[in-house]
Amino acid sequence: MDRIFQALADGTRRDMVERLVSGPASVSELAGSHSMTLQAVMQHLKVLEACGLVRTEKVGRVRTCAVQPDGLRLAEAWLSGRRTGWENRLDRLGELLEPDS
Amino acid sequence: MDRIFQALADGTRRDMVERLVSGPASVSELAGSHSMTLQAVMQHLKVLEACGLVRTEKVGRVRTCAVQPDGLRLAEAWLSGRRTGWENRLDRLGELLEPDS
Numbered sequence: 001m002d003r004i005f006q007a008l009a010d011g012t013r014r015d016m017v018e019r020l021v022s023g024p025a026s027v028s029e030l031a032g033s034h035s036m037t038l039q040a041v042m043q044h045l046k047v048l049e050a051c052g053l054v055r056t057e058k059v060g061r062v063r064t065c066a067v068q069p070d071g072l073r074l075a076e077a078w079l080s081g082r083r084t085g086w087e088n089r090l091d092r093l094g095e096l097l098e099p100d101s
Numbered sequence: 102m103d104r105i106f107q108a109l110a111d112g113t114r115r116d117m118v119e120r121l122v123s124g125p126a127s128v129s130e131l132a133g134s135h136s137m138t139l140q141a142v143m144q145h146l147k148v149l150e151a152c153g154l155v156r157t158e159k160v161g162r163v164r165t166c167a168v169q170p171d172g173l174r175l176a177e178a179w180l181s182g183r184r185t186g187w188e189n190r191l192d193r194l195g196e197l198l199e200p201d202s
Binding site: 001 | 110115
């Protein structure tokens with residue numbers, strides 16, 4: 001979980017995830033759509049791959065990247081659990097303050 | 102957004118958010134429930150406050166901390182948007198592959 005949130009704490013990596021959500025892409029396609037060097041893209045990909053948000057596969061000379069949704073789901077579930085907990089507490093407070101409503 | 106994900110990329114800070122979801126707490130209460138020094142708690146609080154996930158207020162000698170839900174909502178919305186995008190793409194792929202279903 002640390003590594004997922006850490007990977008998402010960078011705007012370029014979030015953009016890369018966003019791009020890959022619309023379909024797999026090669027490393028050069030990712031570099032092109034972000035005006036980055038291949039080396040910079042590879043470094044970000046390494047972070048995204050290490051935490052399981054992205055999977056890459058090399059066929060011949062082309063490395064193709066795809067989003068792995070489980071990491072997104074895990075982080076989303078943590079956040080939505082906390083938000084729900086907070087809303088439930090507000091509801092209980094509301095009931096205590098206005099027992100008739 | 103960078104700072105929110107960065108703040109959540111630490112297990113202790115996520116635990117502190119989790120604790121504060123169930124209600125406001127003083128710095129010493131937070132320290133006690135995490136077996137941490139006050140100084141360590143203050144450092145984590147600084148990060149959580151800077152990105153807007155937590156608000157602290159000092160009254161007399163006691164600093165009270167409370168969760169600010171907007172940051173959680175923002176991060177959750179980003180993740181759920183990406184997940185939905187991914188699921189929609191899968192649905193479209195499914196329709197392409199099995200047009201009769």
